[in-house]
Structures are given as structure tokens and as C-alpha cells.
Amino acid sequence: MSRLLVLLCACWLPWVAQANAPILVVDLSEAYTRSTALAGLLADIDTELKALAQRHRPTLDSLRSELQQLKQQAPADRDQQLAIARKISDVEAAAELEEERLAQANQAAIEQVDQAITEVKGMLKKETGARAVLDIQETQYVRPDCPCLATERLYELLNQRLPKVELRLADG
Amino acid sequence: MSVRRSGRFCRCLALLAGLATTAAPAADALVVLTVDVEYLESGMPLYAAIATQAERAQQGVESTRRSEIELARDLRQSEVLTALPEAISEVALAANADLVLDREVAQRVGASAADDVTEEVERILVSQFSQLPLEPGT
Numbered sequence: 001m002s003r004l005l006v007l008l009c010a011c012w013l014p015w016v017a018q019a020n021a022p023i024l025v026v027d028l029s030e031a032y033t034r035s036t037a038l039a040g041l042l043a044d045i046d047t048e049l050k051a052l053a054q055r056h057r058p059t060l061d062s063l064r065s066e067l068q069q070l071k072q073q074a075p076a077d078r079d080q081q082l083a084i085a086r087k088i089s090d091v092e093a094a095a096e097l098e099e100e101r102l103a104q105a106n107q108a109a110i111e112q113v114d115q116a117i118t119e120v121k122g123m124l125k126k127e128t129g130a131r132a133v134l135d136i137q138e139t140q141y142v143r144p145d146c147p148c149l150a151t152e153r154l155y156e157l158l159n160q161r162l163p164k165v166e167l168r169l170a171d172g
Numbered sequence: 173m174s175v176r177r178s179g180r181f182c183r184c185l186a187l188l189a190g191l192a193t194t195a196a197p198a199a200d201a202l203v204v205l206t207v208d209v210e211y212l213e214s215g216m217p218l219y220a221a222i223a224t225q226a227e228r229a230q231q232g233v234e235s236t237r238r239s240e241i242e243l244a245r246d247l248r249q250s251e252v253l254t255a256l257p258e259a260i261s262e263v264a265l266a267a268n269a270d271l272v273l274d275r276e277v278a279q280r281v282g283a284s285a286a287d288d289v290t291e292e293v294e295r296i297l298v299s300q301f302s303q304l305p306l307e308p309g310t
């Protein structure tokens with residue numbers, strides 16, 4: 001009989017504990033402003049895009065105006081025009097390549113933040129003894145003042161865990 | 173001896189039950205409901221009724237008119253889908269619920285014992301849409 005009791009304890013108590021563990025819900029819709037890492041990343045991307053435009057615009061503007069002048073001159077030098085058009089195309093291709101590198105670096109940084117979010121959800125689960133941490137998109141309704149909402153704590157932990165993420169551009 | 177043993181067993185069971193009931197308020201603190209989202213989004217007879225309504229209206233009409241009726245049917249289905257979150261909220265508020273989860277999600281997080289309110293949500297949608305003409309003013 002005592003064996004039966006032990007068996008009951010072994011099966012029932014963990015089940016009771018699990019059944020009573022809370023479910024937490026987090027809303028990550030404001031992650032780009034609430035996560036210091038993502039907000040910083042957004043600012044870095046903006047700076048890089050502006051710098052990229054600045055780097056190529058003077059060359060492109062000068063080449064385009066040169067091409068325009070050549071077209072207006074009569075008789076136009078076809079070979080010279082083609083050479084300038086090719087230069088413009090090369091500069092544009094280089095700019096596109098840099099944009100691509102920037103997009104890849106951005107993607108890698110976002111993946112780092114996603115990884116940190118997963119870890120923080122795990123920390124949150126452990127900290128509260130919750131059985132699950134759900135994204136608000138996984139729910140159909142959440143009462144606005146639900147004690148299950150743990151968004152603030154999630155951002156607190158996330159900003160401690162990953163205050164900044166680096167934008168690492170691959171060598172071109 | 174066996175009477176004493178069974179007495180001890182009963183006391184232990186009572187203790188276990190006590191432990192379970194003392195832990196129960198924690199579960200009660202969060203009112204969780206479930207709905208069958210797949211059914212509400214595509215399986216409800218209401219959608220079939222809208223389709224039948226459209227089919228009937230399309231009988232014996234020219235192709236331009238048929239397209240208009242087809243469009244009206246699509247719009248009505250979109251309206252039902254748009255009203256779905258509101259209907260879920262209505263049921264949740266009436267039940268003073270904290271959370272409403274899809275059945276599958278509830279099962280995944282071990283909350284499948286939660287009350288299912290799919291029927292209540294369906295009833296709201298049916299009362300809202302089943303009597304409406306497919307096209308306003310017709």
C-alpha cells in the first residue's frame with residue numbers, strides 16, 4: 001500500500017504543480033523601442049545607410065552630369081558616353097553590394113537579439129515557475145490588466161542580458 | 173493491522189488532496205478559456221450558409237453580376253473574420269477571463285482542461301451575420 005502511495009505522490013504531485021504553474025504572456029510589438037539593443041541597431045543601420053548614400057552620391061552625381069554634358073555636345077562621343085555609363089553602373093553595383101552586406105549584418109544582429117529573447121523567456125519561466133511564456137500573437141484574448149502579462153519584466157531582463165548588439169559588416 | 177494501514181493510507185490521501193487544494197487557488201487566479209480557431213475561421217456552417225446564399229443569388233444571372241456576388245461573398249467572409257476577435261473578447265469579458273487560447277496552444281501549454289467557449293463565440297457570429305443579406309440594400 002505504501003508503494004501505491006509513493007507512486008501516487010510521484011505521479012500526482014508533479015502534475016498538480018504543473019497544472020498550477022502560471023502561463024505568462026509577453027508583447028514584443030514594441031521591441032524596436034523597448035529593447036536597447038534593437039533601438040541601437042536601428043540607429044546604427046540608419047547611420048550606415050546615410051553614410052553609404054554619402055559615399056556614392058558625389059561620384060554618381062558628377063558622372064551623371066558629365067554624361068549629360070556629353071549628350072548635349074554635338075557630335076557626341078559615343079564611346080566616352082558608354083564608358084561613363086559603365087562607370088555609373090559599377091558605382092551603383094558597388095552601392096548595392098554594400099547595401100546587401102548591411103542587410104546581412106542587420107539580419108545577423110536581429111538573430112542575436114532573437115536568441116537573447118528566447119534565453120530571457122527561459123529565465124522568466126524559471127524565475128516565476130511558469131509552465132509557458134507565450135507571445136501575445138499566440139493568444140486570442142488577454143485581459144489588459146492580466147497578472148499573466150510579463151512584458152515589462154521581459155524587457156528588463158532582455159536589456160540586462162543584451163544591452164547592445166553590434167552591427168558586424170563582413171569584409172567587402 | 174490492515175485497518176490501521178488503510179487508515180494511514182487514507183490520511184496520506186487526505187494530505188495529498190489537501191496539498192492539491194491549497195495549490196488550487198493559484199490555478200484559479202488565472203481564468204483561461206479556449207476556442208477552436210480553425211473551426212471559427214473556416215469550418216463553421218455559417219461560411220457554408222454564406223456560400224449557399226451566394227450560389228442561389230448567382231443562378232440565372234450574367235457573368236458580371238456573378239462576379240459581383242462572388243465579391244460580396246468574399247467580403248462577407250472577411251467581415252466574419254474581422255468580427256471574430258471582437259466576439260472572442262465579448263465572451264471573455266462576460267466570463268471575466270484573463271486569457272483565451274486556441275485549443276492547440278492550450279494543449280501545448282498544458283491548459284487543455286480550460287473551458288471551451290467555441291460555441292458561444294459561434295453563436296455571436298451567427299446572430300450577427302446569418303440573417304444579413306449578402307449585399308447591403310438587397
